[in-house]
Amino acid sequence: MKWHHVQENWSAFFDAILDKWPDADETELEEIDGDQRAFIAYVAELTGQEPSDAREEIRDWLSGELPSDVVMDPRHDDHSIRLSGKYLPEGEDEYDDDSRFGDDGAGR
Template sequence: MKWHHVQENWPAFFDAITDRWPRADESDLEDIDGDQRAFISYIAELTAQEPGEAAQEIRDWLTGELPSDVVMDPRHDDHSISLSKKFMPEGEDEFDDDARFGDDSNDDR
């Protein structure tokens, strides 16, 4: 994952951050607000490391998967749906109701 994923979805990463750095405090993370330099400084202080070592530790952490809170964000769904339009016939709207495919629930049954 890239830092912009973290920055754009900062609160969704709190659980992943506290899993990796259990001494991290949520109120401190709120104050950092996705600022990469502030986060590096915070982790360096938290772990008693040099900033360069903390930055490497964060880079290693970034090689992991996106947290499910980020992946399940409806904004990502809308983006994926929008990308699907290249597979649809001309004149169809990718955001149209798909009830004709039988996968929408129907309360009238």
């Protein structure tokens, strides 16, 4: 995952951040508000590391998958739906009912 995933869905990442850094404080995370430099400094302070080591630890953490609570977060989902609009034919709305394409119970 990339930092912009974290930044755009900052509060949805709190559980994943707390899993990785259990001593992190949710109030302080809210103040950081997705600012990468502030988060690096915070992790460095939290873990007693140099900022370069904290940056590397965060980079390793980012190499993982998007946490499921982020993927399921309504803001992330809505953002993905809006982005999908560029793949639709002109005149089709990305928010249209797609029941004719999925398993809508037909044929049962």
